[in-house]
Amino acid sequence: xxxxxxxxxxxxxxxRTFDANRAGLAGLYQDGSMxxxxxxxxxGPQAIVGKLTSLPFDQCLHSISTVDCQPSGPQGGxxxxxxxxxxxxxxxxxxxxxxxxxxxxxxxxxxxxxxDIFRLNYA
Amino acid sequence: xxxxxxxxxxxxxxxRTFDANRAGLAGLYQDGSMxxxxxxxxxGPQAIVGKLTSLPFDQCLHSISTVDCQPSGPQGGxxxxxxxxxxxxxxxxxxxxxxxxxxxxxxxxxxxxxxDIFRLNYA
Numbered sequence: 001x002x003x004x005x006x007x008x009x010x011x012x013x014x015x016r017t018f019d020a021n022r023a024g025l026a027g028l029y030q031d032g033s034m035x036x037x038x039x040x041x042x043x044g045p046q047a048i049v050g051k052l053t054s055l056p057f058d059q060c061l062h063s064i065s066t067v068d069c070q071p072s073g074p075q076g077g078x079x080x081x082x083x084x085x086x087x088x089x090x091x092x093x094x095x096x097x098x099x100x101x102x103x104x105x106x107x108x109x110x111x112x113x114x115x116d117i118f119r120l121n122y123a
Numbered sequence: 124x125x126x127x128x129x130x131x132x133x134x135x136x137x138x139r140t141f142d143a144n145r146a147g148l149a150g151l152y153q154d155g156s157m158x159x160x161x162x163x164x165x166x167g168p169q170a171i172v173g174k175l176t177s178l179p180f181d182q183c184l185h186s187i188s189t190v191d192c193q194p195s196g197p198q199g200g201x202x203x204x205x206x207x208x209x210x211x212x213x214x215x216x217x218x219x220x221x222x223x224x225x226x227x228x229x230x231x232x233x234x235x236x237x238x239d240i241f242r243l244n245y246a
Binding site: 034036039041065066068070071072073075077079081083096098100102104114115117119121122 | 157159162164188189191193194195196198200202204206219221223225227237238240242244245
């Protein structure tokens with residue numbers, strides 16, 4: 001399994017789900033999962049998806065510029081680092097962002113998100 | 124030990140060393156350490172510092188905008204996510220960047236960098 005291909009597939013799935021139905025991201029997180037969103041810390045699927053679904057916009061579209069990945073250690077985890085832009089309905093200028101995910105393997109051969117850190121890149 | 128304080132101290136040390144003497148960063152990496160620099164993958168202290176010292180500028184100054192951190196799992200690691208800007212001698216406009224570090228504990232009670240991913244944020 002090519003790690004770069006896995007990372008790219010995860011990133012495409014994540015943002016496609018975010019843009020279509022943020023609540024559908026809950027299955028990617030577990031109880032120990034953490035999200036730091038613009039400095040705010042949240043833990044667990046309910047708190048994380050609660051934050052994402054309460055963001056003050058309805059429609060959005062992520063565009064990915066770069067995806068980098070590295071293995072994170074002997075436990076089979078993977079670090080995924082993303083840069084891109086986020087277009088909001090009614091806004092002329094997309095917002096640049098950077099986000100990192102720490103993916104950990106599940107017994108089913110898939111991955112869940114253990115760590116998630118998101119920041120807008122203000123110009 | 125407050126993780127946010129540790130992350131902030133690491134980040135200040137890292138960029139102060141980078142700006143003063145890039146070769147001095149070698150001690151922060153070990154053989155298994157990885158750097159992905161603008162998509163280029165390097166492994167081990169020699170390759171990593173070789174890349175950093177061969178960047179096409181002499182003097183630079185990093186300014187940090189945000190530092191986020193999270194524990195990375197049961198092995199005592201820490202993920203540190205940085206946004207900031209980089210001023211180069213002779214350039215009028217600083218470059219925005221994002222960088223993530225995965226710090227792992229050493230037996231001496233310190234940390235080394237297992238994973239390092241750097242990206243410029245083009246406007």
